């Protein structure tokens with residue numbers, strides 16, 4: 001067991017995390033996960049934050065070509081690098097792939113473009129991550145906007161994702177609305193809110 005705290009979302013003996021990193025990064029113009037911030041690629045910024053807490057970490061990429069690039073970078077890391085089982089379906093396709101691969105019942109899901117994730121956020125997610133009564137824990141803003149890319153999901157939602165993708169419904173927020181989601185205020189998970197800051201465009205890299 002890696003985490004120093006007693007995580008509630010450990011429904012078995014394993015804690016899993018999934019990092020979604022298969023986007024086309026059109027707004028950034030170059031693969032976001034490989035962009036250097038403070039001397040290291042964004043994917044490593046996220047990985048370094050989460051690896052003390054998880055027994056298995058999956059990085060989900062779009063295809064084999066992207067995987068070749070990432071394997072060069074991650075060759076010494078204890079992570080599993082996999083590619084979307086259904087291609088071109090956005091983060092929801094990545095989530096499907098990750099949830100079908102994990103050994104545990106639940107996984108914390110994160111995007112590769114949130115390099116400012118805090119330890120407090122991860123520890124709070126683990127503390128409140130009991131998914132016996134819920135299918136997911138999703139951060140929510142005061143105005144009702146969801147952060148479904150920073151959630152904990154139970155793998156029982158795999159079938160729901162399949163059905164959404166069959167209808168070509170790709171929004172993570174749609175999934176969050178149709179499953180039993182426990183909504184938790186963003187401040188409760190990370191009072192600094194830094195964990196929810198995304199890097200989508202070159203100007204977002206200015207700290």
Ligand SMILES: Nc1nc2c(ncn2[C@@H]2O[C@H](COP(=O)(O)OP(=O)(O)OP(=O)(O)O)[C@@H](O)[C@H]2O)c(=O)[nH]1
Nearest residue numbers: 020021022023024025026027060090091094111112
């Ligand atoms: N595995 C996987 N991850 C994806 C896919 N699409 C997006 N992601 C990831 O999901 C997160 C959010 O993606 P977005 O920022 O909405 O999209 P993006 O493609 O990365 O960027 P834009 O092209 O600028 O919209 C990022 O971490 C992406 O790498 C996909 O098809 N497969």
